[in-house]
Amino acid sequence: MNMGILGLVPSLTPTRPAHFDIERVIRPNILALHPYRCARDDYSSGILLDANENALGHSIAKPETKKPSSNKLQLNGGDDFQLDTDLDPILALDLHRYPDPSHPKIKSRIAEIRGLPSPDHVFLGVGSDEVIDLLMRVCVAPGSEKILITPPTYGMYAVCAQVNDVGIVKVNLELSASSGEGGDKGRFSLRVDEVKKAIDGDQSIKLIFLCSPGNPTGTLISLASIRTILDYEPFKGIVVIDEAYIDFSEPGSSAVTLIAEYANLCVMQTLSKSFGLAAIRLGIALAQPPLIQILTNTKAPYNVSTPAAHLALRALSPESLSSMRKNIETLKASRAALLSEFHDLKNLGLGHTIGAQDANFILIPVLARDSSGLDNVRAHRVYKTLAEEEGVVVRYRGGEPGCLGCLRITVGTEVENAVALKKLKKTLERL
Template sequence: MAILGLPPSSTPTRPAHFDIERVIRPNILALHPYRCARDDYSSGILLDANENALGHSIPQSEDDTTLQLNGNSPVDDHILGLDLHRYPDPSHPKIKDCIAKLRCLPSTGHVFLGVGSDEVIDLLMRVCVAPGRERILITPPTYGMYSVCAQVNDVGIVKVNLDLTAEGGEGGERGRFSVRVDEVKKTIDADPSIKLIFLCSPGNPTGTLISLVSIRALLDYEPFKGIVVVDEAYIDFSEPGSSAVSLVAEYANLCVMQTMSKSFGLAAIRLGIAIAQPPLIHILSNTKAPYNISAPTAHLALRALSPTSLSAMREKIETLKASRDKLLSSLHSLKDLGLGRAIGAQDANFIMIPVLARGSSVPDSARAQRVYLALAEEEGVVVRYRGKEVGCSGCLRITVGTEEENVVALGKLKRTLENL
């Protein structure tokens, strides 16, 4: 069954063992997507979509205290000046064009926009995995939303833990948390119901890249007929050339997820990105909600993708990477108070570090949780407790803050470790 609305292609699919029509659920292949009013016309006297022709009623005035966001920031008058009474463009070609250029993609047909990466995760499961019958594979410790979305969609979960001890796995990953490629292959051989493999790179909470060698090994594995999904939320904090986007043109069975939440500093606008070959992008576009990306989100995303904004973003990334190194060194100086060496390869904008039992080199999850609570409730410093994750016993995950925030947080962490 052909993909509705996608012209047939004479270009051979690579790898040869992959057929997207066998991966996508038949009901999705047959789906006739909802036809939006703005799919046909977007200018003129628009009397087709039952919109409020008189527009919104929010005054454009910084003096109006009802327009304060987070208590101190006035609403952007540029946003209030948008045609907020009209439904937004359902496809956002300008944003996709900017992303295609930024990530060196052949065309906008390789880009899908979602309400954060979480919508992309959910859509991939809904279009590929049959509820109650088929499964996804994850590699703990990893991002928790893969499991949450699977449970919501009645999708089974198979787990192959990352290698928690190796200094360099099959793919040559630096540090701990490498993918056990051979074990993943054995699991696939034993369970043909697996349709998606989710890899988080750099990992959350591991902060460690998955090598392109490991990713290729899974993409090329002939018995696996599904899709490898690489979640690159933190990719801009890692070394250049480490993104799996470089493999998209070669592999039809690859989907790379990115986001504007981290390196772009736009977590509040909820814009996620899927990068893949056009057939999968087309399926996701057919299945998404009609107007999933709002006009304010699109407006801010386009501003963030301008040359000036991209230059500023890159400067901030370098600042955060330098701060990460400095913070790492400062955390290691607290070893005598029971703070272990950070684990992972430090490829993201956070550090995961174990709290040890007093007078011991053994991670202590109970003490780590006490430190976490004391920091939040007594010191006003909020980090993330990750001691329940496999391979992360006693660990706290600490995001790299501003220089001032890092100094204050370190001082309070030192005092807390002295007292607990």
């Protein structure tokens, strides 16, 4: 094909693995794409009269008084938002100007934190969901090509595939035999040989999505298993590792350590989980520069807002990283405490946890009242009763492979966990 990737500096370094050629993975129309030139791509200082912005600035008025009744806005169905000097740092930003399209400072910090050689290995998106959608749009031809997923897994892979008219091949994770009808603890694992068989049987698979730690399994996929698929010569596409929860797992378990070695690897991360910044919607793709350049050429011109970028850069400072790591340790300790408390509810029909504990949530099955087996009906009743009568919202996952009767419960604050346990015990006693 040899069309080249627009904006990418040619490299003399051989591509590894040798069977991978990114120009044969990317759709020809994407390779031929000339991206939209942003106003800030050329000049970012001076008297800026080029982008049809409002030169007078934003129109957000400061409140004249400090009376709570006049300074609060209702957001998210009733939450109070105080409109006062807390907003001053955000209002002082150039909100009337389009944001920086590239955000080099954020990318440099992420590259440094994750041990990558340069910001050329980092792409920023509006949450990981934008990265998922972009990868499908640039790699997978609608109506004729496919992705591979490993249920139970994150639901947006299938949603994006349907939106993009992309086929789906499913290779379910294996749940160890120890998780029987009695609800004994089981472990999920990737069936590498079955993934290989799927690849051998369908050459139209362009992307493989692996969630590690898994959602809802909370289980890491071993780097050895990931390597095996990356090295599998019949697969010419890209392996995507979704590491939204990686900071809650053991150090050294991230697939980012493989990026220097594999051009056919893309690792997704986010500021939503360990950094506690779900509201700013900042997702991250980490890969070798050719794929990053393709994503950059294809994304919307100003996809990351100035307020989001401002908060992200603050979150990536050394001081904030220290705070984030303390929060992680607190959540991990709370996770361990919840596991112990859940064990004490087994006489009420709560089973042993399923999967590993590598994320900020726990997947646990609800049994029949007589503990005779996993009970989807009772699990759904517990879920609905907790939400509608007790004000505790967990996630029902009983409809997913290997998750019969399961609830996914996020680790909350110490107070939230105590209340949730009390309400869960009450509900199990009733139903």
